[in-house]
Amino acid sequence: MEAMVEERFGAGYLEERKLVKRWAGPIPAIVALVFTLAIFYVTWWIFQDPRGMMRMYTPYVGYMYTRWWLIVLIWMVYIFNYWPFKRKWLETTHPVIKGTVLTAVSVGILYVLIKGFFEGLLGNFGLAYFNPGQLTKLPGITEFFAIEYAALACLMFAALASWLSPAWIVACEEAPWQDLKQPSKGVSILIVTFFLSTLIYFMTMHSHMGILYYPWQYFTSIAPPYWEKFANTVSGNFHVSWIMCCTVSVWLVETIWERYPFNLIKRDGLRRVVAFFGIIVIAFAMHFFLYFAQELTWGEAIRGTRRDAAPDWRWLHVGEMAVFFLVPALFITFYCDNWPRKYSMPVNVLIRTGITIVAAVALYVFYYKTSHLFLGTQKGFSHPQQFPMIPTIWLINVWLAHHWFMDNWPGWKMVPKTAEEIAEDHAAHQAKIDEVKWNPTLGWGLGTGALAGVALYFITVWLLPVVSQSVTIIK
C-alpha cells in the first residue's frame, strides 16, 4: 500500500532546489542580468515611465504599487510558501509558465489589497486618507493630490510591512508557528506582522498624515509629531529612513550574510530575539551614518529649505541610498551563488559586504549620472517628485519573480535535490557555523578587527568631504 505523502507546497522549496548552470563561468549570470534588465525596461515603459504607456510614476501611485508588489511577493514565497500551489507543480512546471502564473497571481493580490483593503475597507470605514474618493470631499483638494496622498499613506504602510514580513521569517524563524502547515502558518504570520505594521504605522506615520492637512489634525494625531526636535523635521521621512534601513538590513542578513552573526547563537529563543532587534540596531547605524554622510558631503542640513539641504529630504535619501546596497547584495546571492564560499563564514560575509558596498556606490553614481537618459526621470539628486527607490525596487521585484518563480531561467535549470544532498548542505552549513568558536587567537583577531572597523569608519568620514569636493556626479 502506497504511503500518503504530505503536501508541503513550497515549504523549503528554495533551499531544496538545485540550480544547475546551463553554461560554464559567468555566462548564466550575464544572461540573467540581460534578461531581467530587458523585462525591467519593458515593464518600466509599460507601467511607470513618465513617457510610457500607463505612466504610473506620478510618483506616489507607481511607488505604492512597487512597494506593495514587493511585499506580496514576500508573502507568497516567504510567508505562505507558494500555497496553494502544490510542490509537484512547482517542481515540474516550465519556469516561464510558472513565472507567468505566479506573477499574475501576485498582481491580482496586489490589486485586491490596494483597491479592496486599503481604499475600500480602511479608506471607507476607518481612515479617510486611505481613500482618494473621501479626500476629494475636502474643500480645495484636487483629485490628483487626493490620489497621491492616499497612495502616500498606503506606501508608508508598505515600508513597515516590507521590513516586518521578512523579519518574522529571517529573524524570528517563523516562531512560534514554524511547525504549522500552510495556510495556517502563513495566516498566523501575516496577521501578526500586519498587526505590528499597523501599530508602528500609528506611532511613526500617522502623525505625518495628520499634519498633511490644514489645519493640523490635533484631535486625531500628535501634532507637531514627537520626533520634531530629534529629527529636525516634522516630516515622517525620519521614520521612512530607519524603516527602509531595516528592510535592507533584513535582506542583507538573509542573503549575503547567511543570517550571520545571529546564527552563531545556539539557543533558539535568544537567537531569534537578538536577530530581530539586532537587525534594528544595524538599521539605525545605517540610518545615522548615511545621514551623516550627506552632512559631510553637502554641509549641515537647514530646516525649512527644500531639496538636498532639507532634513526631511535627507532622511528620505538615507532610505534611497540604503536600497542601492540591496541591489548588488541580491545579485550576488541570486546569480553569483553567494560568492565567495571558500573561506570561513565571517570572512565570506566580510568580502561579500565589501563587494556590495563598492558596487552600491558605483550603482549610485551610475544612477545619478545616467538614469534621466533612459528612465524618463530628471537629472539631479533631489527632485521632490523623484524617488530612486521606485526603479531600484522595481528591478528587485523583477529579480525576485525571476529567482523565486522562474528558477533563474534560462541561465539555470532547476533540479530537486535528493535527500542526501539536502542533508549534506545542512551539515556543511552547520559546520561553517560550528567552525566559529571562541579561542584566544580569535579574540585577538576580534579586538584588532574592531579597532580596524572603527578606524575604517573614521577614515571614511575623513574621506567623504575630500572626495565630494573633487568629484562631480551631476554636471
Added chain:
Amino acid sequence: MTDDKSTMNRREFLKGAAMGVGAGAVGAMLVYSYSPWRTRLFPEVKRKLADIGTCKSITITNISETSWFENADLMGDIKGAGGLLVNQYDYNWPPFGDGAGLGKGSYEKGIAKIKHLLPDRIDEAWAITEKLSVHPENAGGYACLIELEELDGTKHKYLLDTGWSYKWTDECFKREGIDKMLQNDEIEALFISHEHFDHFWGLPVTFKYNPKITMYIPDGFYPEGLQYIKDSGHKGKLVKVKPGLMKQIPGMASFVFAIPIICRVYGEQSLYFNIKDKGLVSVTGCCHQSIIQFAETAYKEIKYENDNLYGVYGGLHISPFEDWDPKYDDLVISLGKYGFEKVGCNHCTGIVCAKKFIAAGYPIVKGTARYRSKDIAYLGNGDKISFGV
C-alpha cells in the same frame, strides 16, 4: 605540525578580525554618526561676502501672479498626462497644442502650427492654439516689473518672467503699461526665473513689443526651450547664467541654483537687491530652492546692508496647487528666525501657506485680490510693493 598550527592561528585570527571589523564599524556608525560630536567634522562655512553694491530702493509691480485659474483643471491635466515628471512640452498645453490630446504633444508639432505668426501676430497664434490645446482658458502666467533706483537717482526697469497665455499676458502688459515701456526701450532686460510654462511660454508677448531686449536665462534650459527663444523671434542678446552669483548693477545680482524641478525643468534664477541702510531683498519667480535656502545662500555668498534680511517678493513655491506636506511646515516654522521685515508673497506660495504665515505672525503684505487674484492673503495682480521707499 607547526605550519598547520600557524595556518590555523592565522585562520582563526582572520576569522576574528572579520567579525571585529563589522562590529567596530557598525558600532562607530551607531554611536558617533548622529551624536553632537559629529558637528566638529562638518565642512567649515566661510562667508565670501561678495560686494554687489547698494541701491536706494526697488518697487515691484505684480503684472500677474495667477499662473493658472483653476487648480482642478491643471492638476487634472497633470494627472491625465502621467504626473509631475512628464515633460511640460508633452502635455499639449498652449501654445504648443497640436490637437493630438492630453499628454501626446511635443514642442516640434506644436510650434509648427504658430511659428510663422511669432512674435507680431500673437492674437492669431493664440486663436489657433486655443483650438488645438488642452485647457487653453486655464492658462495665465507669472510676470513682474522691477523698478530700481540707484543711489545717484538713476532708474532701471527689468522684467522678471513673461507669463504663459499670450492673451492673458498681453492683457496684463497693457493694463500695467508694460507694452509701452517695452516699445520705448525703457525695460533693460528680461530675466527668466526658470523654464516652466507659466513663467516662460508667454515669451512672444515681450518680443512683440521689443524683440531686441536682452534676456537672461538660467543654465539648464532644455533644447526645446532654447529653440523657443529663437522661434519666438528674439533678436537681442541672450545670456545663459551659470550656477552661482552674477552681479548686474550696483545693488542688484542674480543667483542661479542648479536644481531639478517638476515637469522636467532644470535650474532657477532668483534676484538679490541690496537696499541702502535696510538690507537684502529677495525677488523670486518660484523659488524652488526655497526662500530659506535663498537666504542662507545670501549669507554665505554676499555682503548686504546691516547683515539684515529685509524683504521678500514673489512665489515661494510652497503650496502651488494648494497641496500640503509636513516639510512645508518645517519652512513655516523656521522662516521666523530669519527676521524678514516685509514679505510680499504670492503665486506658488499658495493661499493655505500665506494663511499659515499670517497665523504665525509674519509681516505679510496683503493684497487687493483684483484681476482674478483669489485672496487678499497675499499680493495679487496689479498690486505693488516697495522696499526702501
